[in-house]
Amino acid sequence: xxxxxxxxxxxxxxxxxxxxxxxxxxxxxxxxxxxxxxxxxxxxxxxxxxxxxxxxxxxxxxxxxxxxxxxxxxxxxxxxxxxxxxxxxxxxxxxxxxxxxxxxxxxxxxxxxxxxxxxxxxxxxxxxxxxxxxxxxxxxxxxxxxxxxxxxxxxxxxxxxxxxxxxxxxxxxxxxxxxxxxxxxxxxxxxxxxxxxxxxxxxxxxxxxxxxxxxxxxxxxxxxxxxxxxxxxxxxxxxxxxxxxxxxxxxxxxxxxxxxxxxxxxxxxxxxxxxxxxxxxxxxxxxxxxxxxxxxxxxxxxxxxxxxxxxxxxxxxxxxxxxxxxxxxxx
Numbered sequence: 001x002x003x004x005x006x007x008x009x010x011x012x013x014x015x016x017x018x019x020x021x022x023x024x025x026x027x028x029x030x031x032x033x034x035x036x037x038x039x040x041x042x043x044x045x046x047x048x049x050x051x052x053x054x055x056x057x058x059x060x061x062x063x064x065x066x067x068x069x070x071x072x073x074x075x076x077x078x079x080x081x082x083x084x085x086x087x088x089x090x091x092x093x094x095x096x097x098x099x100x101x102x103x104x105x106x107x108x109x110x111x112x113x114x115x116x117x118x119x120x121x122x123x124x125x126x127x128x129x130x131x132x133x134x135x136x137x138x139x140x141x142x143x144x145x146x147x148x149x150x151x152x153x154x155x156x157x158x159x160x161x162x163x164x165x166x167x168x169x170x171x172x173x174x175x176x177x178x179x180x181x182x183x184x185x186x187x188x189x190x191x192x193x194x195x196x197x198x199x200x201x202x203x204x205x206x207x208x209x210x211x212x213x214x215x216x217x218x219x220x221x222x223x224x225x226x227x228x229x230x231x232x233x234x235x236x237x238x239x240x241x242x243x244x245x246x247x248x249x250x251x252x253x254x255x256x257x258x259x260x261x262x263x264x265x266x267x268x269x270x271x272x273x274x275x276x277x278x279x280x281x282x283x284x285x286x287x288x289x290x291x292x293x294x295x296x297x298x299x300x301x302x303x304x305x306x307x308x309x310x311x312x313x314x315x316x317x318x319x320x321x322x323x324x325x326x327x328x329x330x331x
Contacts, residue, residue, distance in 0.1 A: 015044030016206040016328055019198075019237065021145070021222045023051030023073040025314075026213025030242060031080035031140070033320035034209070038139040039083075042325055046140030047201040048077040049228075051218050053152045053187070056173035058098070058108045062116050069125060069144050073218070075111035078129070081138035091136045126197055143201065145222055146192035152217055153188055156180035172217045177250045184267075185216045187224045194227040202228070205237035207328060212242045212315060215260055216251045223268035238274035240327060241299075242306075242320075245282045246313035257282065258289040265297060273299040275327050279307045279315075302327060 018037075020030050027048065037043040052069045054060060059072030079095045082088035095111035111132075118128035129142050152172045158180040159167040169178050175185065202208060210232075211219050223229045232239065241264065247255045255263075257278050265271070276294045280303050283290055287303070294301040304323040308314045 023218035
């Protein structure tokens with residue numbers, strides 16, 4: 001059934017198909033929350049579409065040596081989809097285990113090696129990730145957003161004598177840790193081959209979730225791939241944008257909640273946002289500014305308690321799952 005013919009029922013009437021886009025720790029938190037909704041039958045089909053631009057750590061080393069997609073963000077997404085039972089918990093810990101020692105293997109992650117090994121053996125990125133998901137008993141599917149590795153470049157102010165001059169910074173790690181202020185980001189190559197299954201997941205979804213995560217290096221890259229951006233603009237899925245809890249040193253220094261959303265709109269002005277989800281305490285005194293930007297986008301603003309209680313700027317998956325449930329029950 002195509003999206004144009006799918007009845008727009010609430011999750012109380014039937015389970016929902018959800019596609020989540022992002023990378024790193026932000027997507028891991030979101031997928032952990034959405035996996036809980038699979039367990040309680042609110043969501044019956046869950047797909048992660050993951051950024052593949054990492055050039056650092058174990059992922060960067062494997063990418064450089066084998067010419068493959070960086071596996072790290074894909075691995076984290078798979079780990080998030082593992083169940084809460086003994087099998088899922090054990091495999092999630094195995095997948096995330098990082099080797100110690102002092103030799104060449106130091107710093108490599110078991111899951112990265114497993115994924116790259118299956119890529120070599122099977123010769124197909126998507127098929128190999130599906131096999132890893134089956135091994136783990138994952139409660140969803142993980143897909144790369146593109147079939148070839150890519151690099152993120154950013155135009156950054158404040159790195160030279162002239163504070164307004166723009167300097168080009170290349171690489172996800174370099175962009176994420178820049179000392180300047182990011183003006184814009186781009187991908188190289190600018191129009192990579194998109195995973196067909198990712199386009200199908202977006203087309204067939206009831207809900208799409210974008211964020212949280214490193215805004216310029218994990219979230220916005222999905223909107224820089226022409227086919228993905230067009231798919232998100234055309235889908236009948238209702239788009240939830242989940243805002244970060246705090247600024248990120250390097251990428252979004254000095255950014256408030258409204259700034260995150262404004263940057264998103266600048267990079268994808270044709271994006272139709274259904275709901276913006278923000279944490280109550282994180283918004284604080286900036287609520288009026290955020291509400292103005294959300295209204296200008298024609299979206300709905302949901303303020304909820306979704307942060308960890310330990311004071312760190314991390315989303316609590318259980319609270320996030322509850323927030324997603326309330327949003328999906330209100331069409």
